[in-house]
Amino acid sequence: MKPSAFHSWGRLRPAIAQRETPAWRHEAQANPGPRLAIGLGRSYGDSGLLDGGTMVDTRFLDRLISFAPESGILRAEAGISLDAVLRFAVPRGWFLPTTPGTRQVSLGGAIANDIHGKNHQLVGCFGNHVPRLALLRSDAPQQECRAGDPLHAATIGGLGLTGIITWAELQLRPIRSAWLDVEWIRFHGLSEFLALSQESTTWEHSVAWIDCLSTGKQGTRGIFIRGRWSDHAELDLHRDAKLRIPFDLPGFTLNPLSIRAFNALYYRRFRGPTKHLRQHYAPFFHPLDSVHDWNRIYGKKGFYQYQCVTPTTAGTSPMEEILRLIRNANQGSFLAVLKTFGSLPSPGMLSFPTPGITLALDFPNRGAATLQLFKQLDTIVRDCGGRLYPAKDSRMSADDFQRGYQRLGEFERHLDPAFSSDFWRRMSRPTPQPRHP
Amino acid sequence: MTKPPYRAIVFGATSAIASAILREITRSHSAEFLLVGRNATKLGNLADDLRAYGANCSIHTIDFLDPTTDWSAIIEKQTGHWDLFLIAHGSLCEQEQALTRSIDVAHEIAVNFTSHATIAATCSAALRRQGRGTLAAIGSVAGDRGRQSNFLYGSAKAGLATFMDGLRHRHAREKDIHIVLLKPGMTNSPMTADIPKSPLFSSTAKVGALGWEAIRRATPVAYLPGWWRWIMFAIRATPAALFHRTKL
Ligand SMILES: Cc1cc2nc3c(=O)[nH]c(=O)nc-3n(C[C@H](O)[C@H](O)[C@H](O)COP(=O)(O)OP(=O)(O)OC[C@H]3O[C@@H](n4cnc5c(N)ncnc54)[C@H](O)[C@@H]3O)c2cc1C
Numbered sequence: 001m002k003p004s005a006f007h008s009w010g011r012l013r014p015a016i017a018q019r020e021t022p023a024w025r026h027e028a029q030a031n032p033g034p035r036l037a038i039g040l041g042r043s044y045g046d047s048g049l050l051d052g053g054t055m056v057d058t059r060f061l062d063r064l065i066s067f068a069p070e071s072g073i074l075r076a077e078a079g080i081s082l083d084a085v086l087r088f089a090v091p092r093g094w095f096l097p098t099t100p101g102t103r104q105v106s107l108g109g110a111i112a113n114d115i116h117g118k119n120h121q122l123v124g125c126f127g128n129h130v131p132r133l134a135l136l137r138s139d140a141p142q143q144e145c146r147a148g149d150p151l152h153a154a155t156i157g158g159l160g161l162t163g164i165i166t167w168a169e170l171q172l173r174p175i176r177s178a179w180l181d182v183e184w185i186r187f188h189g190l191s192e193f194l195a196l197s198q199e200s201t202t203w204e205h206s207v208a209w210i211d212c213l214s215t216g217k218q219g220t221r222g223i224f225i226r227g228r229w230s231d232h233a234e235l236d237l238h239r240d241a242k243l244r245i246p247f248d249l250p251g252f253t254l255n256p257l258s259i260r261a262f263n264a265l266y267y268r269r270f271r272g273p274t275k276h277l278r279q280h281y282a283p284f285f286h287p288l289d290s291v292h293d294w295n296r297i298y299g300k301k302g303f304y305q306y307q308c309v310t311p312t313t314a315g316t317s318p319m320e321e322i323l324r325l326i327r328n329a330n331q332g333s334f335l336a337v338l339k340t341f342g343s344l345p346s347p348g349m350l351s352f353p354t355p356g357i358t359l360a361l362d363f364p365n366r367g368a369a370t371l372q373l374f375k376q377l378d379t380i381v382r383d384c385g386g387r388l389y390p391a392k393d394s395r396m397s398a399d400d401f402q403r404g405y406q407r408l409g410e411f412e413r414h415l416d417p418a419f420s421s422d423f424w425r426r427m428s429r430p431t432p433q434p435r436h437p
Numbered sequence: 438m439t440k441p442p443y444r445a446i447v448f449g450a451t452s453a454i455a456s457a458i459l460r461e462i463t464r465s466h467s468a469e470f471l472l473v474g475r476n477a478t479k480l481g482n483l484a485d486d487l488r489a490y491g492a493n494c495s496i497h498t499i500d501f502l503d504p505t506t507d508w509s510a511i512i513e514k515q516t517g518h519w520d521l522f523l524i525a526h527g528s529l530c531e532q533e534q535a536l537t538r539s540i541d542v543a544h545e546i547a548v549n550f551t552s553h554a555t556i557a558a559t560c561s562a563a564l565r566r567q568g569r570g571t572l573a574a575i576g577s578v579a580g581d582r583g584r585q586s587n588f589l590y591g592s593a594k595a596g597l598a599t600f601m602d603g604l605r606h607r608h609a610r611e612k613d614i615h616i617v618l619l620k621p622g623m624t625n626s627p628m629t630a631d632i633p634k635s636p637l638f639s640s641t642a643k644v645g646a647l648g649w650e651a652i653r654r655a656t657p658v659a660y661l662p663g664w665w666r667w668i669m670f671a672i673r674a675t676p677a678a679l680f681h682r683t684k685l
Pocket residue numbers: 009036037038039040041042043044047048049058078079099100101102104105106107108109110111112113114115116117159160161163164165166288391421
């Protein structure tokens with residue numbers, strides 16, 4: 001078989017690897033190494049890639065195994081998309097315990113990065129809702145892991161490095177409506193953002209959009225978005241995206257001018273200080289899913305996402321400083337997202353969320369200038385005891401990874417010897433040299 | 438009064454496209470499926486999936502290539518009328534290699550044509566006894582014109598299309614009997630796992646939804662998705678002198 005090219009969502013550079021596509025659970029193989037499972041490829045950087053190895057593509061492992069309507073526990077193969085889970089669950093009055101900003105991720109991918117959603121402050125991570133999973137390793141027959149088992153904790157947020165998750169159980173949450181009552185509130189500066197977060201305890205979901213290029217005395221401007229499930233008792237399903245970006249757009253499409261224009265329009269999309277509306281779950285949780293392959297607007301060179309968390313104990317000043325640096329460098333793209341993480345711990349040994357403020361922001365790939373800015377941001381994150389999200393990363397230093405993830409040593413005992421990733425190879429080197437794509 | 442369940446027998450049920458059609462049926466109907474295939478483990482996995490979606494399922498394993506297989510015994514195993522007979526199995530071989538071995542050529546035709554014809558003939562008789570129902574088989578756009586890259590597979594699918602045409606004629610006066618040929622274009626399923634993907638590929642979920650739509654509406658010949666009709670029209674209309682210069 002000829003090797004294939006695999007791209008991650010940031011499209012910086014493809015990994016060339018053998019592809020295995022098991023169509024049934026019993027066809028999945030954990031040998032020989034080096035290998036890595038791949039879900040729907042929505043991780044931005046290189047944690048989901050393995051150049052020169054074998055990628056086990058799980059897309060056809062998309063079957064349900066059982067559903068218990070009394071408890072809401074769904075058991076399904078790991079390649080099923082959250083989109084398909086919703087298609088099953090919503091008409092029956094159930095929803096995901098928490099959802100990322102896109103439905104196009106697999107169950108296995110959601111577990112392996114222990115993803116977080118807009119309700120993290122209330123329900124924790126995805127991994128808090130996975131009572132059981134089955135793991136196929138190169139050094140053991142397939143085994144079932146339950147919450148509380150060390151191997152379960154290593155696999156939640158385990159970056160695919162503990163073996164192949166063949167199936168998992170997910171605790172769904174009941175809903176009476178597919179709609180949310182939503183409020184948009186304008187704010188200026190991080191202290192207003194924090195105040196809004198704190199007074200939103202009765203809102204299950206909250207997040208903020210900020211204009212990372214905005215200047216002005218009052219600080220960064222933004223829109224605080226909060227939502228809770230509505231009483232409007234309609235369980236209507238989302239629709240498929242109609243639009244698709246069919247090829248890489250020219251690199252100049254996104255420039256500081258067009259981004260400024262977008263942000264200004266976005267900020268002015270309603271009048272007055274607040275707006276109340278009722279939104280279907282799809283535009284509320286997954287606004288970018290209305291366009292297929294939107295990552296291609298960044299052009300051939302691809303893009304980075306920088307996502308960090310600064311701990312509550314450090315206050316707002318590190319994040320203020322991060323925003324100031326990004327603004328001065330004039331580099332960030334649109335759709336910068338701020339969110340506070342709650343204190344419910346995830347079982348995952350390498351889970352990213354920790355109580356504090358998280359920022360996620362895309363950056364068009366401008367080569368050395370972009371990497372230089374990230375280095376400055378890293379210093380701030382490191383000094384305040386924060387960390388970076390591997391699912392979004394293609395360049396963090398091994399040092400910062402080891403410093404940020406204190407349970408790394410414990411995790412390493414559960415590594416599968418046949419599994420690896422480009423990210424993991426970078427993290428294992430003593431002094432990594434960031435490669436320029 | 439609750440509607441009686443929608444009852445279907447599916448030959449080659451483990452096909453990803455067939456599975457997607459069956460899931461689609463469960464979204465709007467209470468359903469009862471008899472899943473026929475050659476591998477009990479796979480059929481069991483599929484039955485679990487469809488049961489979670491709410492269908493009643495039983496499974497049956499059989500050798501599709503054994504000419505002595507008694508297909509009508511399977512159909513009559515369960516009493517009552519069937520709403521749908523779906524024939525879905527198929528195989529796409531590495532053609533260059535297969536053409537060098539007669540046994541491989543015969544095998545491809547047996548899987549993609551002979552077994553379909555045998556099963557379809559049996560279903561046609563069952564439909565006649567029932568007086569109503571739908572027979573659907575999965576053909577392919579590959580059957581529309583012989584192309585150097587896949588004419589072994591394509592010719593079997595062309596044979597199937599003609600067979601289904603004939604059955605449609607045969608049952609033309611029985612207005613409650615429908616003969617449907619589904620013609621998917623390139624679909625992202627295990628059959629094409631090793632073929633590099635292009636924007637022409639559709640997902641099995643999409644093809645499944647459109648396939649169910651065609652079965653429900655009793656569309657005689659349905660391209661999935663519909664725009665393949667125009668692509669294949671253009672391919673058929675291309676003069677040989679030009680066509681033979683392409684690598685299609
Ligand atoms: C538009 C957009 C919005 C996003 N929003 C959020 C968000 O709000 N919160 C958040 O946390 N993340 C978010 N993400 C990131 C995304 O949720 C994660 O990267 C997720 O893990 C992607 O899942 P995937 O199926 O695409 O996995 P991939 O990217 O293919 O793989 C991710 C990791 O999972 C491993 N893996 C996949 N399947 C298996 C398996 N069966 N067994 C073992 N390991 C496996 C891979 O090896 C890899 O390490 C977003 C991404 C996009 C593109």
